[in-house]
Amino acid sequence: FSEDEEFDRPRLAAHGPVRVRVPAKINLHLHVGPSRPDGFHELTTVYHAIGLYDEITARRGDTLTLTMEGEGAGELSLDEDNLVIRAARVLAAETGHEPHARLHLKKQIPIAAGLAGGSADAAAALVACDQLWGTGMSRDDLAAIAATLGSDIPFLVLGGTALGTGRGELVSPILTGGHAWHWVLAVAEEGLSTPTVYKTFDEIGAQTNAGPPDGLLAALRQRDPEVLAAELANDLQAAALHLRPELQGVLDAGLDAGALAGLVSGSGPTCVFLAEDARHAALVAAELEARDCCRAVRTAVGPVPGARVL
Numbered sequence: 001f002s003e004d005e006e007f008d009r010p011r012l013a014a015h016g017p018v019r020v021r022v023p024a025k026i027n028l029h030l031h032v033g034p035s036r037p038d039g040f041h042e043l044t045t046v047y048h049a050i051g052l053y054d055e056i057t058a059r060r061g062d063t064l065t066l067t068m069e070g071e072g073a074g075e076l077s078l079d080e081d082n083l084v085i086r087a088a089r090v091l092a093a094e095t096g097h098e099p100h101a102r103l104h105l106k107k108q109i110p111i112a113a114g115l116a117g118g119s120a121d122a123a124a125a126l127v128a129c130d131q132l133w134g135t136g137m138s139r140d141d142l143a144a145i146a147a148t149l150g151s152d153i154p155f156l157v158l159g160g161t162a163l164g165t166g167r168g169e170l171v172s173p174i175l176t177g178g179h180a181w182h183w184v185l186a187v188a189e190e191g192l193s194t195p196t197v198y199k200t201f202d203e204i205g206a207q208t209n210a211g212p213p214d215g216l217l218a219a220l221r222q223r224d225p226e227v228l229a230a231e232l233a234n235d236l237q238a239a240a241l242h243l244r245p246e247l248q249g250v251l252d253a254g255l256d257a258g259a260l261a262g263l264v265s266g267s268g269p270t271c272v273f274l275a276e277d278a279r280h281a282a283l284v285a286a287e288l289e290a291r292d293c294c295r296a297v298r299t300a301v302g303p304v305p306g307a308r309v310l
């Protein structure tokens, strides 16, 4: 994660279109604690932003509208429940601006996939409208607004690799010295609902395998993929496999294809595999594709920055 000057320069309202690119996330470590009185689970997680992107273009308008293309088009509601619209409205209310913008979302991050695509779009909408309206919010201000909209959204404003606590909304950057990790994603035919996965986690009394993330943090510093492979852990994996037993076959296929490790991403159903380098990732991806066990296979590098104006 590189220091980013964008958030430090003075802001003026933009007249032309504002394009913002936002990455997907995976969780390198996800420890799920007890459920809290507010219904959320206490988490200790290591978020990692990867180079699979959605893009939002914000233009001036007389009302607030959202159009979209790509993953989920025709399925996702574009009205007031959409997180993009909610994000724009909350930012307008917090800053005293009219919530007027024409927003267009170009989606490559699969929906309901455990990759935080919806949260990414909300983060992108905050950054795009902030620039369009010239609200002059600091990154911390945007992260605070983001936290009111969803647990993963502050991380997607930040990007990089970060420790997440609370319900996931409290994020602190982990500096990994610019090392690139190579991932292969197996995207499932059908999405999984995050609340259902957490509910299943409680119902099946899933064991927590992920302890404190100390081993993972040390592995990130060592920059050795074999060492990192042994430290990846996700407490929600058992619940995702309970709901989708066929994902075990996908995990096995990735390991057979030579991946160093495989795990379910977040609440699933996407399975993510660690490769040694770019060449190895391409080989694992080709082998997984040949096995025809999922809807799509992607390669991606991480960490990458969070939602940024292009």
Ligand code: C5P
Pocket (backbone or CB within 6 Å): 039, 040, 041, 042, 043, 149, 150, 151, 152, 166, 167, 168, 194, 195, 196, 198
């Ligand atoms: O915060 P977000 O809207 O992304 O959460 C979606 C759902 O996932 C919550 O309504 C809750 O059911 C579940 N969740 C949870 N504990 C967390 C984060 C999410 O139980 N820490």
